[in-house]
Amino acid sequence: MTTPLKLFYATGVCSLPVHIVLHELGKPFEVIRVDLRTKKLATGGDLADVTPKSYVPALELADGSILTETAVILRYLADTNPEASLAPRHGGIDRVRFDEWLHFISTEFHKAFATFTIMDRPSEESKRWAAERLAKRVTLLADGLGARTYLFGDSFTVLDAYAFWALRMYQALTKAELPETLRAYMTRLRDRPTVRSAFAAEAA
Incomplete structure (x- = not known):
């Protein structure tokens, strides 16, 4: 079974667009809340251990690698799920x-x-x-x-x-x-x- 995507997010910040798009895709995903003041994960551990940038959003992919930057994550989600029509196809x-x-x-x-x-x-x-x-x-x-x-x-x-x-x-x-x-x-x-x-x- 494919490992679900995992979103590291904080309430009210620019991880919200990614959270919305993950719901748009209608596929299983996990979320982990981050305290941006302390840089601690709700599940324990430090955000710095997830990404050296120490900010959200950060998206853990199925292979365990981490993708960051809101616009890049959004583009990745659209391009890897073309059936959702969340962006035009490349080439035009x-x-x-x-x-x-x-x-x-x-x-x-x-x-x-x-x-x-x-x-x-x-x-x-x-x-x-x-x-x-x-x-x-x-x-x-x-x-x-x-x-x-x-x-x-x-x-x-x-x-x-x-x-x-x-x-x-x-x-x-x-x-x-x-x-x-x-x-x-x-x-x-x-x-x-x-x-x-x-x-x-x-x-x-």
Whole structure:
């Protein structure tokens, strides 16, 4: 029997998109909660023994190796489960455009939270600058979504799992309102059974 994938996660952080996608796949998987303050696993042991990066998400594959970085894990899950249609197949411009969006969310949006999350005592000026920069990224996401149901068309993909977490975090950090199209988009995602399942599992 194939060993299930194992997700090392912490509540409320960027492991949530991976947790959502694992539910989307409908296959058995295991989860291990991590205390990011102490870097300890709920099952005992240290996160550093899982990954020297000492942050989540970390995904243990069937062969026991560890995969890290949210965007990379999401792409891996989509590509190793093509029947789930969570990303376009490789070889065409659709996949290139898809990866362009995935990198945008990871590097231009997610990583821009740093002023609020890891900077030591940021000034009010720094927070205003960061919020204004993030707001421009939100506008780009809203324009990219347009009238579509999901970011890359009419079907849910790993992009949507990542965008859902990032937009929630943006609102929590900046207290800003989302454009109307993104508010409706977020409601659709919150109502998705796999999203509810991931939230329920992390609250347990």
